[in-house]
Amino acid sequence: MTLPLVTANGAAIPPIGLGTSQLLNEVGVASVKSALQAGYRFIDTAARYDNEEAVGEGLRASGVARKDIFLLTKVYWTHLAAADFKQSTEDSLKRLGVDHVDLLLIHWPNPKIPLAETVGALNEMKTRGLTRHIGVANFTTAHIEEAVRLSAAPLVVNQCEYHPYLDQSKVLAACRRHGMAFMSYSPLRQAGAGGPLEDPQVAKIAEAKGVSPAQVILRWHIQQPGVIAIPRSTNPARIAQNIDLDSFSLSSKEMSDISGLARPEGRKVKPAHSPVWD
Ligand SMILES: NC(=O)c1ccc[n+]([C@@H]2O[C@H](COP(=O)([O-])OP(=O)(O)OC[C@H]3O[C@@H](n4cnc5c(N)ncnc54)[C@H](OP(=O)(O)O)[C@@H]3O)[C@@H](O)[C@H]2O)c1
Numbered sequence: 001m002t003l004p005l006v007t008a009n010g011a012a013i014p015p016i017g018l019g020t021s022q023l024l025n026e027v028g029v030a031s032v033k034s035a036l037q038a039g040y041r042f043i044d045t046a047a048r049y050d051n052e053e054a055v056g057e058g059l060r061a062s063g064v065a066r067k068d069i070f071l072l073t074k075v076y077w078t079h080l081a082a083a084d085f086k087q088s089t090e091d092s093l094k095r096l097g098v099d100h101v102d103l104l105l106i107h108w109p110n111p112k113i114p115l116a117e118t119v120g121a122l123n124e125m126k127t128r129g130l131t132r133h134i135g136v137a138n139f140t141t142a143h144i145e146e147a148v149r150l151s152a153a154p155l156v157v158n159q160c161e162y163h164p165y166l167d168q169s170k171v172l173a174a175c176r177r178h179g180m181a182f183m184s185y186s187p188l189r190q191a192g193a194g195g196p197l198e199d200p201q202v203a204k205i206a207e208a209k210g211v212s213p214a215q216v217i218l219r220w221h222i223q224q225p226g227v228i229a230i231p232r233s234t235n236p237a238r239i240a241q242n243i244d245l246d247s248f249s250l251s252s253k254e255m256s257d258i259s260g261l262a263r264p265e266g267r268k269v270k271p272a273h274s275p276v277w278d
Contacts, residue, residue, distance in 0.1 A: 002246050006228050008181035009154035011103065011133045014070055015222040016243045017042030019185065019232030021049050031234050032058025036069065038240040044159075044185075044230045045096075046074035046107055047088050052095035060097070070102045074137060074159075075122075077108035077273055085121035089130055104131035105159060106147075108138045109275050115143070119150040126153050135159070137185075141174040141278050148178050157228070159183035164196040164217060164258045165266030170278040176226055184221050187229040188214055189268050199261060209248045212241060219245045220258045 005012040018035040020028060020043065028051040032043055036059065045055045052073065059069060073096065079088040089104060104125055106118055122134045136147055137159035147155060158175050162168045162184035175182045189195040196202055197213045206213045214231070221229035222245060231242045250258070267277070 003222065003243075006181050006226060008156045008226065009133075009179045011156040011181075013103070013157070013181060013228055014040070014042040015228050016040065016218065016245070017044045017070070017072070017228065017230040018239070019187075019230040020045045020051055020055055021232060023049075023054070023232065023234060024051050025054055027234055028054030029058045029061060031239065033061045034236045035239050035243075036062035036064045038236070039243055040239075041068055042070040042072070042228075042230075044072045046076070046105075047079070047092050048074070048076045048107060052092055053097075056095065056097040066098065071096070071098065072103040072105065073101050074105040074107035077106075077110040080106065080110045080113040080118040080121075082117050082121040082124075085118060086124070089125050093130060100129055101131045103133045103135055103156065105135045105137045105157070106139075108271075108273055109136075109140075109143050110273070111275075115146055116150050119147055123152050135180070135183075137183075138275065139171075140275050141170050143275065144171075144174045144178065144180075154178075155180055157181045157183045159185055159230075161186050161267060161269050162221070162227075162229075163187055163189040163266070164199070164202065164220065164261040165189055165263055166268075167259075167262035167266075172224075172227075181226045181228050182224075184227060184229040186268055187221050187231050188217060189266075192268070195268075196261060201257060201261060205250070205254055205258070211248055214238070214242060215245060215248075216250070216258070218242055219248065219250055220255060223250055223255060
């Protein structure tokens, strides 16, 4: 893979990582191993995914050196009080079988716990060397402003839902204002029926370029400055396809046509603990 790394506030992050939610046990081990052997160097997990042991086993089974892998985990919104946050991080490292991760994120904001307390704990994890970089996920523009103000060390990403059916221009602008990368989760909108993978406009571009709709969508993500995407797949052929993105590019018209597919009901991930989105 020759895709250039995305740089953000001192971090250098591969533009495509493997998403691993729902990839449990042997499926998790096999998918992580397959991705690393196909050239991925970035794996996204979370304490909440209940698969950190499997991810760790996949890393070791791949034969790729730990130092060459960008490993990300997250602390769930139920664990944002300082003591819980530290415990969650230490438990994640144990389960993964590593002494540090490359990026540690607050998984969701929690309005019941002062952000200053959580951001303080996040910074302490970095100071103690348990993570190389720190960041957030599911933060709105208001949360980003507050977190940036509170954090001693720079935040390097905000990980949020993003795909052609969801306009994230406000959050993207806030990230760029603060030198942060935007990390797109559910970049394929979870491949559900009626989603962008089945969109006729995406299909038309894919056909003209001789690539798949998923490749068009992933290329659309990473062709935007400072955007990283973390598609999930258990299928070795699709895992390989999702990182094979440097043999074609999208014109500025194709980029804006795909962005133009955004719609008000496009958001897919809407748990009860969601913040009020921008
Ligand atoms: N921070 C957060 O709150 C948060 C929330 C949601 C997700 N995430 C992260 O983001 C990752 C990705 O998001 P996601 O898992 O929600 O959904 P996604 O990556 O948008 O979609 C995954 C689905 O797409 C299919 N797929 C993958 N590649 C394909 C291809 N080339 N062609 C056709 N179908 C393809 C997969 O099926 P196959 O397995 O059969 O290929 C799977 O059903 C997660 O795994 C997780 O790591 C974070």
